Amino acid sequence: AQSVTQLGSHVSVSEGALVLLRCNYSSSVPPYLFWYVQYPNQGLQLLLKYTTGATLVKGINGFEAEFKKSETSFHLTKPSAHMSDAAEYFCAVMGENQGGKLIFGQGTELSVKP
Amino acid sequence: KAGVTQTPRYLIKTRGQQVTLSCSPISGHRSVSWYQQTPGQGLQFLFEYFSETQRNKGNFPGRFSGRQFSNSRSEMNVSTLELGDSALYLCASSLAASGNIQYFGAGTRLSVL
Numbered sequence: 001a002q003s004v005t006q007l008g009s010h011v012s013v014s015e016g017a018l019v020l021l022r023c024n025y026s027s028s029v030p031p032y033l034f035w036y037v038q039y040p041n042q043g044l045q046l047l048l049k050y051t052t053g054a055t056l057v058k059g060i061n062g063f064e065a066e067f068k069k070s071e072t073s074f075h076l077t078k079p080s081a082h083m084s085d086a087a088e089y090f091c092a093v094m095g096e097n098q099g100g101k102l103i104f105g106q107g108t109e110l111s112v113k114p
Numbered sequence: 115k116a117g118v119t120q121t122p123r124y125l126i127k128t129r130g131q132q133v134t135l136s137c138s139p140i141s142g143h144r145s146v147s148w149y150q151q152t153p154g155q156g157l158q159f160l161f162e163y164f165s166e167t168q169r170n171k172g173n174f175p176g177r178f179s180g181r182q183f184s185n186s187r188s189e190m191n192v193s194t195l196e197l198g199d200s201a202l203y204l205c206a207s208s209l210a211a212s213g214n215i216q217y218f219g220a221g222t223r224l225s226v227l
Contacts, residue, residue, distance in 0.1 A: 042221075
């Protein structure tokens with residue numbers, strides 16, 4: 001069964017600093033990988049989606065993620081953090097023929113210090 | 115285009131009661147998925163409906179059920195509520211096929227007293 005691990009339940013960065021949120025998936029390569037963001041009292045918003053063949057995926061709000069099969073990782077980065085990036089971030093996978101079923105990591109709460 | 119709409123936004127119930135939550139998907143989306151979000155267990159998949167049929171089910175007791183109507187709107191029902199059912203329930207819709215992006219509603223916050 002597919003699984004996702006997010007390293008670090010809480011990450012704190014200074015405004016303008018690099019954001020790096022870590023995500024590792026189970027060894028069988030999933031067809032689909034996602035990063036979602038959740039602001040307080042809101043639902044989830046898609047940041048980006050990986051599909052087979054890509055290595056660097058660009059998303060919204062300056063975020064991007066690099067798929068590394070050798071490391072079973074799909075880490076999310078942003079070169080320069082903004083105060084508005086403070087939120088909870090979720091990595092998720094969806095298996096082939098598992099339409100509608102996302103398996104989420106535990107989430108990483110990002111704090112941005114002025 | 116309107117997004118995914120969940121009603122109500124907040125709900126307070128007592129143990130033993132039953133509750134029904136509603137989800138209206140984005141127009142044209144035929145797949146609706148439900149998730150439970152709690153601080154302890156995180157985001158967990160409940161079930162997914164496509165064309166009025168349950169296509170996928172998570173590992174939840176039979177007290178959790180759902181259905182989908184011909185207009186793709188979906189409801190989920192929880193019977194005999196327990197304190198542990200207190201959670202944010204999120205609904206997501208997508209076009210159909212596996213791998214399609216899921217678009218989430220704002221959720222229904224259920225508190226069981």
